[in-house]
Amino acid sequence: MKLLTLNFLTCARKTCKSAPAAFPLHPKEAELEQVETDLNALFITNMLPRLDWEAMKILTTELGLPALPTETPAPEALLADDGAPSQVLRDLHVLLMETSIASGRLECGSCGHGYAVKEGIANFLLPSHMV
Amino acid sequence: MLPTPSTSHVNYDRVYEPAEDSYLLLDTLSASPETTFLHNHLPPSTPTPLVLEVGTGSGVVLAFLAANARHIFGRSDIATLGTDVNNYACKATTRTVNLAITGPKSGEAAVFCGTLDGDLTSPLRPNVVDVLIFNPPYVPTEALPDSNSAEEAVDRSNLSPNEAFERDSRLLALSYAGGIDGMETTNRLLEQLPVTLSDRGVAYILLCAQNRPEAVKDRIRLWPGGWSAETVGSSGKQAGWEKLSILRIWRP
Ligand SMILES: C[S@@+](CC[C@H](N)C(=O)[O-])C[C@H]1O[C@@H](n2cnc3c(N)ncnc32)[C@H](O)[C@@H]1O
Ligand SMILES: [Zn+2]
Numbered sequence: 001m002k003l004l005t006l007n008f009l010t011c012a013r014k015t016c017k018s019a020p021a022a023f024p025l026h027p028k029e030a031e032l033e034q035v036e037t038d039l040n041a042l043f044i045t046n047m048l049p050r051l052d053w054e055a056m057k058i059l060t061t062e063l064g065l066p067a068l069p070t071e072t073p074a075p076e077a078l079l080a081d082d083g084a085p086s087q088v089l090r091d092l093h094v095l096l097m098e099t100s101i102a103s104g105r106l107e108c109g110s111c112g113h114g115y116a117v118k119e120g121i122a123n124f125l126l127p128s129h130m131v
Numbered sequence: 132m133l134p135t136p137s138t139s140h141v142n143y144d145r146v147y148e149p150a151e152d153s154y155l156l157l158d159t160l161s162a163s164p165e166t167t168f169l170h171n172h173l174p175p176s177t178p179t180p181l182v183l184e185v186g187t188g189s190g191v192v193l194a195f196l197a198a199n200a201r202h203i204f205g206r207s208d209i210a211t212l213g214t215d216v217n218n219y220a221c222k223a224t225t226r227t228v229n230l231a232i233t234g235p236k237s238g239e240a241a242v243f244c245g246t247l248d249g250d251l252t253s254p255l256r257p258n259v260v261d262v263l264i265f266n267p268p269y270v271p272t273e274a275l276p277d278s279n280s281a282e283e284a285v286d287r288s289n290l291s292p293n294e295a296f297e298r299d300s301r302l303l304a305l306s307y308a309g310g311i312d313g314m315e316t317t318n319r320l321l322e323q324l325p326v327t328l329s330d331r332g333v334a335y336i337l338l339c340a341q342n343r344p345e346a347v348k349d350r351i352r353l354w355p356g357g358w359s360a361e362t363v364g365s366s367g368k369q370a371g372w373e374k375l376s377i378l379r380i381w382r383p
Binding site: 001002004005008009010012017023038040042043045046047049050097100115119120121122123124125126131 | 176177178179181206207208210212214216218221222225237238242243244245246247248249250253254255256257259326
């Protein structure tokens, strides 16, 4: 599961849907995997406005990855002077597109429930008493 | 004709085999009325759309959408994501999509985020899904299979042949058994749409005649917030009835 996915996920429990602490989910004992992929500059550029930057900063800190800039980069910062992809864009590509969670847990900051990740697939199924 | 993604690696004893319903989705979403709608609805300069398929099964539909993103959505900056309650389906989907989006035409393809094992849209944040596709378990049955017991069985590796057969039957039942009117799971998904879809969000849901698609559309049109529901694809006329149809549900 690409790290980018965490931008869209929250706790599966109904009671946590409106709880601010349920996002982002916190990776625990996460085993990361780097998979090289072609740089898609347009994808990153158009994804930027809908990335929750604060959440991405929390994730990089918790995963011990290189820190992100304090503020969301401006669109101009994604291209170097010669129009080629900038370092900022390349870093985002590595973080969001090439870094995957292979195994571990995703923990809800609101209820504490942990969702197991195995073979890159996170399991959000809940026992019926927890739904 | 766009190529159908290969699913030859999938074990159809426990994962839904692509069938007439799957192909109706492929045909409908890649033909000009829907591609034109989607191109206009998600203009190129707007933020990257998130496409979610619920109940991916073999992954044939999601792989098709991802591999042909430029043709279908008019752009290749598209993020795709799948969910299924059947863990084997999740694994199959991941493989099918990755196979379909790599290769000479990868420049036309969307980005694949992954497949989640989960109930409908429950792992998703509110208001993030721009295109949602669901080919649900739609056959009227007396009862719904228990998805949790199916899941527990997957975790056990030392099943006897009999137990393994029962687990596989339960997993396949999850793919078609729809309970009362075949609508029990679809109704739960419909209830989630106003929360899960973004303001520009559009959903494509497949129904069969016994699901009473006309009544479903009438109900959706009464939802607060000005929702539309139209039939945008159908197949298999039987005595004047469309056997299968696809509804597009959105806020114009
Ligand atoms: C009719 S099959 C469709 C498979 C595939 N999308 C296709 O078109 O070939 C329905 C799929 O939905 C899954 N499913 C059933 N109930 C579900 C639920 N509550 N949440 C997520 N997936 C579900 C089944 O496991 C099955 O893979
Ligand atoms: Zn929670």
